[in-house]
Amino acid sequence: MRTAGIVAIAxxxxxxxxxxxxxxxxxxxxxVGASILIGQLTAGQDVKIIKDLGLSATSVFxxxxxxxxxxxxxxxxxDRRSVYPLLxxxxxxxxLIAGKYAGLLLTLLxxxxxxxxxxxxxxxxxxxxxxxxxxxxxxxxALDPALLxxxxxxxxxxxxxxxxxLFFSSYSSPMLSAVFTLGVYVxxxxxxxxxxxxxxxxxxxAIYLAKAAYYVLPDFGRFDVxxxxxxxxxxxxxxxxxxxxxxxxxxxxxxxxxxxxxxxRDFK
Amino acid sequence: MTPVxxxxxxxTRPTDDTDRVFGPGDNAGRASGPxxxxxxxxGPGDNAGRxxxxxxxAVTFGAAxxxxxxxxxxxxxxxxxAPAPDVxxxxxxxxxxxxxxxxAVLGYAGTAADVYWIRTxxxxxxxxxxxPGHVRTYALLYPxxxxxxxxxxxxxxxxxxxxxxxxxxxxxxxxxxxxAIALLQKGLAAQPAKWQYMQDLGFVYYWHLRDxxxxxxxFRRASEMPGAPNWLRPxxxxxxxxxxxxxxxxxxxxxxxxxEEEWLRSSATLRLAQxxxxxxxxxxxxxxxxxxxxAVPLDPSGTPFEVDPATGDLVVSKASHLFPMPGQIQVPR
Numbered sequence: 044m045r046t047a048g049i050v051a052i053a054x055x056x057x058x059x060x061x062x063x064x065x066x067x068x069x070x071x072x073x074x075v076g077a078s079i080l081i082g083q084l085t086a087g088q089d090v091k092i093i094k095d096l097g098l099s100a101t102s103v104f105x106x107x108x109x110x111x112x113x114x115x116x117x118x119x120x121x122d123r124r125s126v127y128p129l130l131x132x133x134x135x136x137x138x139l140i141a142g143k144y145a146g147l148l149l150t151l152l153x154x155x156x157x158x159x160x161x162x163x164x165x166x167x168x169x170x171x172x173x174x175x176x177x178x179x180x181x182x183x184x185a186l187d188p189a190l191l192x193x194x195x196x197x198x199x200x201x202x203x204x205x206x207x208x209l210f211f212s213s214y215s216s217p218m219l220s221a222v223f224t225l226g227v228y229v230x231x232x233x234x235x236x237x238x239x240x241x242x243x244x245x246x247x248x249a250i251y252l253a254k255a256a257y258y259v260l261p262d263f264g265r266f267d268v269x270x271x272x273x274x275x276x277x278x279x280x281x282x283x284x285x286x287x288x289x290x291x292x293x294x295x296x297x298x299x300x301x302x303x304x305x306x307x308r309d310f311k
Numbered sequence: 312m313t314p315v316x317x318x319x320x321x322x323t324r325p326t327d328d329t330d331r332v333f334g335p336g337d338n339a340g341r342a343s344g345p346x347x348x349x350x351x352x353x354g355p356g357d358n359a360g361r362x363x364x365x366x367x368x369a370v371t372f373g374a375a376x377x378x379x380x381x382x383x384x385x386x387x388x389x390x391x392x393a394p395a396p397d398v399x400x401x402x403x404x405x406x407x408x409x410x411x412x413x414x415a416v417l418g419y420a421g422t423a424a425d426v427y428w429i430r431t432x433x434x435x436x437x438x439x440x441x442x443p444g445h446v447r448t449y450a451l452l453y454p455x456x457x458x459x460x461x462x463x464x465x466x467x468x469x470x471x472x473x474x475x476x477x478x479x480x481x482x483x484x485x486x487x488x489x490x491a492i493a494l495l496q497k498g499l500a501a502q503p504a505k506w507q508y509m510q511d512l513g514f515v516y517y518w519h520l521r522d523x524x525x526x527x528x529x530f531r532r533a534s535e536m537p538g539a540p541n542w543l544r545p546x547x548x549x550x551x552x553x554x555x556x557x558x559x560x561x562x563x564x565x566x567x568x569x570x571e572e573e574w575l576r577s578s579a580t581l582r583l584a585q586x587x588x589x590x591x592x593x594x595x596x597x598x599x600x601x602x603x604x605x606a607v608p609l610d611p612s613g614t615p616f617e618v619d620p621a622t623g624d625l626v627v628s629k630a631s632h633l634f635p636m637p638g639q640i641q642v643p644r
């Protein structure tokens with residue numbers, strides 16, 4: 044556990060060195076810029092649009108970091124041959140994978156925490172000075188704590204994507220890993236459709252295959268509660284807990300798979 | 312590796328690239344720094360390489376900036392002296408199917424809906440404020456609203472403002488109250504308890520279609536929804552009275568006269584008196600049509616009616632407490 048922790052800290056430091064956090068500047072510019080422009084472009088929907096934009100940007104930046112940092116975290120060690128001295132130390136391959144994953148999660152956590160603070164900051168400035176009767180007409184208050192539910196599920200979503208990226212990068216090249224991860228992410232968005240495949244196809248084999256894919260592929264649509272939160276539609280704690288549990292099981296499966304593959308990998 | 316000592320009589324060349332910069336008096340062909348002799352080891356190929364690496368980099372960058380400046384200048388001059396012909400290009404919607412759009416945006420439907428909503432506002436404004444030569448079609452208005460509300464089915468403003476835009480008569484709008492109704496019904500399908508959509512539906516029936524029965528029905532249904540304001544029920548009754556459905560309106564007002572709220576009770580009393588006045592006015596008209604010459608009666612508030620010189624019918628006096636009667640302030644057609 045301690046060894047994996049050391050690896051995680053190293054991964055986090057490497058992310059800082061690789062200027063991964065520069066995306067935060069882009070995020071801040073995007074939000075501040077949008078908050079200035081939106082008032083000119085819309086008919087009094089500024090807060091709703093900033094919430095949508097903030098949550099979407101948090102998700103997009105998180106997904107990009109998860110994919111592009113996730114796919115390189117193992118392959119970089121192999122390409123630079125730093126994996127040899129690393130594995131010569133008292134550290135197992137499984138610990139290395141677990142540590143790398145934890146480091147990525149830490150990077151994403153810090154990134155998303157800063158984005159959340161920035162989003163609330165922009166919303167605070169946007170709502171400041173708006174008369175109370177106008178604020179009453181909004182679906183939800185500007186500084187709605189329920190936004191945190193959406194952000195929490197975005198983090199869970201990104202954690203699954205990171206696990207997928209790490210899984211593919213444990214045996215494939217970074218380029219192919221990126222394509223595979225992106226593919227799984229896109230397919231995972233349409234996962235719910237696979238369940239209803241029998242409504243459009245009559246072949247039993249195809250229906251069973253679709254049903255199997257429905258259960259095996261990750262359901263990324265499950266982690267998307269952005270619209271509900273923005274419109275003040277209640278998201279029960281049970282739903283969040285069930286989604287987190289589902290993600291945990293899926294992440295564990297992917298990490299164990301990555302560990303199994305990586306432990307048998309020949310670095311010659 | 313041990314460095315090889317220089318041959319006797321030869322000067323050493325600096326190895327650091329940063330030292331290889333042009334001095335102020337350098338010739339273009341010279342690559343070495345001031346006072347630097349080209350030793351026998353440096354051939355013409357080396358010079359060319361050095362030019363590209365050091366001073367050449369600055370020249371290339373300068374050339375890039377110069378070319379960009381030229382491009383900006385040419386564009387500005389073109390805009391001023393040779394502007395593009397002012398072609399009235401119709402608006403274009405790349406994705407028309409809301410279902411496809413919803414799939415294509417993955418999990419970012421909210422932001423995509425915002426983008427389409429901004430486009431809707433721009434399209435409506437652009438068409439409405441277009442110069443006289445432009446044929447206003449508002450062709451993209453409903454498709455854009457349909458896309459917006461499919462991407463975000465809870466986007467209240469898109470339904471409510473959208474219905475207003477769609478119902479607006481031509482040329483200030485497309486004059487499509489049917490589409491306004493369709494949009495609001497789509498909103499009600501997504502949020503059946505949203506009384507505001509039902510109220511807006513009543514407004515479209517009332518204002519654009521002059522269907523008072525349907526309008527009153529919509530207002531009544533809106534008033535029965537959770538959280539609806541209590542002025543919606545009187546609105547339904549007034550609408551019925553305006554549409555000539557006095558008995559239905561009276562039944563509704565008699566019910567409202569039992570309400571807990573004082574303002575609603577006094578409003579109901581006034582409206583019932585107005586309905587009584589309408590009965591008197593109608594009876595007087597019938598008597599006149601039958602060839603009788605009845606005396607001008609008092610209205611239920613005790614003020615004498617007046618005779619409209621244009622039609623010969625009774626009207627409520629402006630001095631009466633009953634003025635204005637429902638429908639007395641005419642809505643523009």
